[in-house]
Amino acid sequence: MRLKKIKLAGFKSFVEPTTIPFPGEMTAVVGPNGCGKSNVIDAVRWVLGESSAKNLRGDAMTDVIFNGSSNRKPVGQCSVELVFDNTSNRIGGEYAKYNELSVKRLVTRDATSTYFLNGTKCRRRDVTDLFLGTGLGPRSYAIIEQGMISRLIESKPQELRVFIEEAAGISKYKERRRETENRIKHTQDNLERLNDVRDELGKQLEKLQRQAAAATRYKTLRAKTRELKGQLAAIRFLKNSQRIEALQKQQQVIQLEVDGLNARLQGDEAGVESYKTRQVQAKQSIDDLQQQIFTTGNQITRLEQNALHAKQRKVQVESELTRLNEQVSLLHASIEEAETALAISRGSLDKVVPELEIKEAELEQARERLDDGEQSLREFNSKAREQELLFNQLRQSVQQSHGQIQSLMNMQLRTSQRISELNDEREQLKDDDLNEQLEILEAQYEQRQLDIDNAQATCDTLADSLQKITEDVKAVESQLHNVKGDYQATQSAIFALEALQQDAALENNETVTWLSKLWQQLSIPSDLTVAVEAILTNLHSPVIAVKHTTNELIDAYSDLPIGCTVFSNGALTEKPKAQSLANEIVKRYSGAEEKPISFPKMFNDILYCENESDAFRVVSDALNEKQSTVNGFSSVIAKSGLWLSTEWLLKPGETSDGVLQRANKIANLSSTLQGLEAQQEEALCKLDEIGGLKADIEAQQQQALLQLTENNNAALQIKNQISLLTMRVEQNAERYQKLHDEIEKQQTLFNEEEAQITQLSATLELQEAKIEEQQAFIENINSERESQERLCEEAKALVEQLVSKKHELALKCQQLENHQTLHLQQVTRNKKQREEYAENKLRLEEELKQLLAPQERQDAELQILLEQKVELEQARCEKQTELEDIEQWLREAEKGHQALSKIIQEKQTAIDKLNIDIEGFRVRANTVIEQLDDSQQSLKTLLEALPQDADEGKWQEELDSVQASLQRLGAVNLAAVEEFDIQSERKNHLDTQHHDLTEALETLQSAIRKIDKETRSRFSATFEQVNEDLKTLFPKVFGGGSAYLALTDDDLLETGVTIMARPPGKKNSTIHLLSGGEKALTALSLVFAIFRLNPAPFCLLDEVDAPLDDANVGRFCNLVSEMSQTVQFIYITHNKIAMEMASHLTGVTMAEPGVSRMVAVDVDEAVAFAEA
Incomplete structure (x- = not known):
């Protein structure tokens, strides 16, 4: 790669x-x-x-x-x-x-x-x-990056160990071990939780057993109470029905009396209506007369106001004429004065202009003298500035000292104020009334607790209706919990078994990819797994080679895993021998392959027996007959795993850790896991359905809980206030001590500031003495400068005097010109206004003539209206007397009408009272019917079964007796019987889970031990090999010297790795004493030593x-x-x-x-x- x-x-x-x-x-x-x-x-x-x-x-x-x-x-x-x-x-x-x-x-x-x-x-x-x-x-x-060489050689022992682990190929084991440890931790956590649940469940079962007996007694008494309440309700229904019939008869008699009184009342109402009509007519006449009086009065008022307005306007016009005559006289005088002033202004202007020209010439000569004086003054100022600069420096030092003293005094003042504030605060803490407030709040809290108790009692009453649905939810949740527990335990067991299967698997290696495990090619029936594993286990991870000869296996010997057994294709066969183990497997084989499977020939050389007694018998027969084989077979294998021959015997070990058995167990557990998933889904659906019903009931209870919550919040708020006040009391005590300490601290600071002020004051006195000397020198210079300044000032004053005089003359010329213009404008404006006054005078004289003409006609019209008003007032008084007589008769008629209506009202009130009583008894009867409907009892059935002499008092006494028995039972768990059965079943189920988890935990711990064993083995071998390669490469790189690796601990799982290197001619005590180049070569030697053992696909340097x-x-x-x-x-x-x-x-x-x-x-x- x-x-x-x-x-x-x-x-x-x-x-x-x-x-x-x-x-x-x-x-x-x-x-x-x-x-x-x-x-x-x-x-x-x-x-x-x-x-x-x-x-x-x-x-x-x-x-x-x-x-x-x-x-x-x-x-x-x-x-x-x-x-x-x-x-x-x-x-x-x-x-x-x-x-x-x-x-x-x-x-x-x-x-x-x-x-x-x-x-x-x-x-x-x-x-x-x-x-x-x-x-x-x-x-x-x-990957060796920049600087990594030095970090590698100086790394900690645990960091250097990582490289050895990677070279050993055990990093995958560490990852697998970590996962297994996590599973162990999760299994232990589950086991602890399961133990807690089992302990708690055991205590609950003891209580439930006692509660179940009380629940049975409670149900019997409740049934008797229900029966008595139904009969008592029927008795009360009969009693209320009889009272309703009696009251209805009494109501009919009173209703007849009311009908007669209503007939009389209607006759009286006809006479009253006729007088009311006459009353309305009289009132209408009075209103009409009153309207005429009002209209006449308005006309009189209007005429009087017109006359008054005319008189007032006449006075205003006469006054305005008088004022206009006066204004015209004043305008004549003003025009004459303005013309005289205009002539005077023209004469003054002719005198001022020549004088202004003379002053301008004098001003030019004065300015030349001023320029010469200012030049001399500038020379004196230059000398004075140099001395003033030195003086300012001294003064700045004094000001700085003054500033420091002032700053210290301000700080001293603030310190003094701070001491005063702290004393005031300390005195205020003494007068605080927090304790009284605390007592008031505690009393309020006790009262609120009483309110909470009352509200809680109400909520408890409402909570009874939720008990049954809650019990159903608990039952389903218990079922779901059991299913989840089974699911988790089964899953943990599968994880543990799969981890063991992985540990048993041979790691891939590109040089032996043609190898595969023998047991992975076999489908062994479950009853033969013990026998087959007894053979395979003792061959230690056997594998089978496909299409390879023994010579090829010998060539690949160095690349084969340590401790494994390999069969060549020459050692395989597809023809089982009769009575052999291979033949027994073939007979029961259930694999899916179309062609026959190959077996090692040794399986044909092993006789199979169903039990150990048969195996012992055939071997004993062979020994008795002095045969070296057993019926032609080299050895005998029993179904239980017993393996023996005429020369040796292998006793079977534990039968639960075999690879084949684990594979079968994983398949069975996987099937069980699927069933548990279906049960879990069904339980979740049922839980959702019940949860919806419970939510509806809880919504009804929410309103009752609201009041309780409000009381709790109020109590909590008061409690918080109590806590805050208590905290404030404690804080005040702590604050008092802090204030005392702070006052002492501030007093010390005050004294320190006082000492600094004294020291700065002494320095300030020296600085002020130097300033006085410099100031005297400056005063001499300033005296000479002042003499020159006086000369300049005199010249400047003369210039300013001439400028001022020139300005005055120029201003006077301007004023005279302005006066001339103003006087001319005033003459024109006054003449125009005199003409306007003349026009207004003519208009007002014409208006005065018009006001004097209609006054006599309005006086005659006013006298006629006053006579009409007197006549209307007399007619209205007559109509008012007639209206009062009608109203007196109506009052007497209505008084009789009210008396008759009062009698009718009393009778109607009696009828209404009877209606209320009837309705009350009817409501009571309906309430009885509703109670019977709620309890699913038939009123008709109860009445038919009720004895003729049934008495309400007797039935009530019997009901009270039964309810007292119920009360003596106290709080009863009605679901105790059913819950006891459910919890007992759950307890048995949890015990089974506990057993399964314990087994799974033991399996995982066994897997950890196997991983640790393999890790130790590989790490030890890798360490030795890398150490040997390092010892070989180091002399080649350095041309001599020695280097080696060492372990820091005996525990191969936790030990660190250190490196020691000694270049030629050096005996250093530590690797850190090497130079940079020597460290680099040492690190490269270690890296290349690792590469020689487990070369990575590539190396980056x-x-x-x-x-x-x-x-x-x-x-x-x-x-x-x-x-x-x-x-x-x-x-x-x-x-x-x-x-x-x-x-x-x-x-x-x-x-x-x-x-x-x-x-x-x-x-x-x-x-x-x-x-x-």
Whole structure:
């Protein structure tokens, strides 16, 4: 088996689909640093199942997907496929028939990883299991990456042991042992749970037996109670019926009296109606008169308001005329004043303009003098700034000190405030009233508990109706539990037996693929399995060779498993001998093969007997006759497994561990398992049906539970408050102590801050003294500067005075011009307004004439309306007197009518009361009927069977007596009898399961012991062989010296492995004292020693020659060339010597940044092409 090629697409830097072929036994992968050579090694490890992103030089598994470059976008998935040449059938099992094997892994951006074997989707475990024992794996010794050489030689003993296990091919045994241990653990867990259930069930059965007797007594009393309740209900029904008849007769008499009174009432109502008609007519007349009075009053009011409005308007017009006359006089005076002011403004403007021109000339001369003074001042300012800079530095230091002192004082103030706050909080904790609140809540909690008890009692009453359906559910669940237990126990037994069968199987080996186990070719009847296994067991894993001679078996001797027996085709026969074991098997053979089966000839040489006595008898007869054989047979086998001859005897051992017997038992258990699955499905269906019915009943109970839940929630809330208050009380005590400690801490801090302030104050005094000296020097400079500044200020003041005077004159000119314009506008505006006032005066005089004309006509009309209103008021008073007389008579008539209605109402109330009483007795009678219907009893049957002298009191006393007996029984489990039978059956079933699980556990433990035995044997042999090869290879690599492996413990299952190496001329005490190159050569010696024992299909080496010098590289190359005869090598190197050793060169380039490409060269073809 060898690696043919690798197909990469989107994996790390190999963004383009790339195929890397490996046609030769030695392929070197070369290229510059960072071009992606090591990504080839990562790709192989990734496909073989590596699950750690760190080991693939990434942070997440999606980091293996090409993430883009400066010219390319990221891709969404990546895939790597390894193609193997399997023509040597190194991979066995179902894949042995394939000459080419493909293993592929694909991952997407959402971290979904998928594996494929020959294009078929599979699990990661399938890929791992495929290469178990071959030396291949994501972290096996077949892949040596950068830095792994040093880690290998410095690895811990347990880590180094893993390589020996892989070489020994026992990694599959470890996996199988782990699975078996898991099954043992699950079986033990099941056994513990089963024991708990059996113990609990035993206690329940004792209680159920006592409850069953009470349940029988309870059912008898309940039947008697039902009978008495039915008879008592019938008595009450008769009594209520008689009361209903009496009340109905009394009701009819009162109804006749009510009818007579109603006739009288109708006659009185006719007279009342006539007076009501007259009353309505009188009211209508009064309303009409009132409407006329209202209309007349409105007309009078309107006329009075018109007169008043006219008077008011006359006054307003006269007042407006007076105001207009005054305004016209004022406008005449304003116009004259504006014309006078206009003439004055024109004269002032002519005087100000020449004065303004003179001031502008004076201003120009003053500005020239100011420029000269400012130049001198700038020179003084330059000198002053230099001294002020030094002064500012000193002042900044003082300010900084002041700031520090202020900061410390602020901190001291905050510390003082903090101490005050802590003292206040401590005093507040003393005055807290939490204890009183706690007592109140505890009282509320006790009251709420009483409410919960009452609600619980109500729920318990409702829960009785759910008891029967719950019992049915329990019965079905018990049945389902039993079926599941049987199913699990049967499944565990099958797993255990299959594990033993697998242990008995011979491991595949490509050099002996033509071998197959003899017992796998036989279909042995169950009654002959003990006899056949007695022979096969003593031959230790016998196998049969098909179409091979003894000479061929001798040639393959070195590849045969240790301790097996092999029959050549010359030792086989298809002709059974009479009375032999072979003949007995053929007679009972039930196989499906069309042609006869072949048997070893030795089966024809063994006489078969049905029992041990017959076997002893024929051997004794042969001994008595002094024969060396038994009736022509070399030995005798009994059905029980007894095997003997005239010279020896083999006593049969245990009969439960045979391979053939286990195969038969597995078949029987598989059939049982199918039956249990059908029972489990049926029980689940039934449980769903009962569960639906139970859900309906539980919905009815939910309303009752709601009140209980509310009370529980309220109680829980109060309890939580109590807990919180209790916690607060405790926290207050703890907080009080913390406050005391904090106050002391803050006081210490306050004292420290006080000391720092004192120290900074002393420093500040020194700094302020220096400032005073510098300030005196600056004042001298400033004095001279101030003299020059005064001169400049005087010049500037003169300039400003002249500018101000010029501005005043210019402003005065502008004001005079504005005044002239305003006066002119005012004259025009006042003349226009005088004309408007004249027009308004004429309009108001005309309106005053019109207001004085209609006043006399309105006064006459008002006098007429007042006289009409008086006449209408008199007519309304007469009608009101007539209405009062009618209403007085109506009140007297209605009083008599009400008295008669009251009598009728009293009679009707009596009738209604009788109706209520009748209905009450009728409801009681119907209630009795409903109770009888609920209890499925017939009223007619009860009345017929009821004695004539039946008395309600007597029946009630008898019922109370029976119910008292029921009460004395207390709580009774009505399903106890049936449940007792069910649980007893369940107990027997669980006992059977316990026995089966115990047997299965013993079987699994036996399998563990066999696996451990095989593991010890193989590990020991492999360790010795690797150690010998290491001792041989080390001197060849180093040119001398010695190396060996050692075990750290006597337990071969747990021991670690250490390595000791001593190069020529050195006596180091530990491997860690070697140089880097020596460690690398030692590690390579160990790896190649493992390869010699169990060569992996190929070996990947990533720059393992980097720490070696040229001489050691040459030895390394020679060793690799020698081993390449049996192992395919693929190595990454930068060393020219190592490149020359390769038969094929594969170059990896990165012409495009971030993208790797491959170039392959056949060295032999290249040399031939160059020579040509």
